[in-house]
Amino acid sequence: VGEGHCKIWFELPYNGKCTSRLDIPISKGGLMPSCNGKTDGIYRFDHSSALQYAMDYGDYFHIGRVCDAYYKCLGGNITVVKCENGTVFHIDSGTCKPGNSSLPNSCQLYCNPQKTNVHPFPVNVAECPYPLQFSETTGRCENFTEVTCGTRKEEKYICNYWESLFYNRHGGNCDTRNIRDCLYLPNGVHRDPRRSPSSFIRCYGNRLVEEGKCTIDSVWGTQTFIYNGTCTQRFAIPTSGADYGLLPSCSAKPDGNYQFRTRPCDAYYRCEGGRATSVKCPEHTLFDVTRRTCASNVACYRA
Structure with missing residues (x-):
């Protein structure tokens, strides 16, 4: 008598009507887990919510609807709870409420009720810009030196942040545009191996925190170069210490x-x-x- 499709992208036909994937069992192509074998309690939706036929749209990294919904298991029965707009799931209270909340497996990912788009992360999942991390104390992205990650995984290289991984997923040049040397170097200023001897990188906590170029020495009137962790004029750099040194x-x-x-x-x-x-x-x-x-x-x- 007719045909059509569900108007909301996250719905599927189920039991004669368009139904949220959160309310359709995984065995039927949805996202609703089973409570079989699980103790009574509250759980995150950690099953992938990606639309496979649309290049993993909505959940490229297959982490699930971990921020905007949760489910309860009681006596083997499941109850799905969808968070209201402007709220996200807080595991500490086991409820949806306003304000950002952390995610257990990553120190730079977090739940943000203001983040409503669904690409590349599920709705309400956000990522701090490199090298910031999410602070469970302030509820914001903070300098990594001020954040205690605990058991949450720390990523120290910009190309391992998920947005970088996503935007370079087709063989992009993140590694050629960025430098991973700070993963292995001590804190301080080092010569930038990609550029001229007057270029430098500053490492802290195995992260790249600054890139720059040494200036002209105003007293000696000559270009400075990296030597012993600082920009140094050439006549103070031993000839044996660098090919640009001029100090005999x-x-x-x-x-x-x-x-x-x-x-x-x-x-x-x-x-x-x-x-x-x-x-x-x-x-x-x-x-x-x-x-x-x-x-x-x-x-x-x-x-």
Whole structure:
């Protein structure tokens, strides 16, 4: 006598009417679990809610409707509860109520009643932007240094955050645009292996927290480069320490002041006990090759 389809995408024909998948048993193609073998209590919907024929639409990661519904088991019977708009499931109270709530398996995922779209996560499931994590204390995304994850899994690499995984699911270039070195490096500033020697990354807690480029040294008037965890002008970097270093070795020299071969006039280096230190002459002075120090009113030449 007629044909059609359910108007709401999350409904299916069942028992003669369009019915929410939450009210259709899993065995019949829905999402309603069975309480067989389960103790009485309250449970999350952790069965995948993805629409397989639509590229996993609604639940790409197959985590289930973990935020906007729950079910009760009592004597083997199941009761499904759909949270009202503006509320999400809070496992600590076993009810739906306003405000964000944490999820048990991830420190950056959480339930957000204001997040109403369903791609790539189920409704009300949200993710903190990298490198933030969800705080159970404040109910917000916070700096990871202020969050105690407990048993919730921590992701330290941006490409392992779920939105990054989703948007790069077709062979995207997240790994080429980002750097995973901080997973293995100690806290501090390190040379960026992808770029020029003047570029750096800052790692903290095995996470990348800053990328940048060393500036020009205003005193020496030369580009600085990463050395020993800081941006350092080239004449203070030993030639043995980096290919861009210009500070000679003092290992075979007696103590004293010496000219730089590439910068003989307005600077020098001092050898003391085999250790080299670069020295910039004060303004309006030059290195005096006779007195072996900076002086005014002297001619500049390389000895």
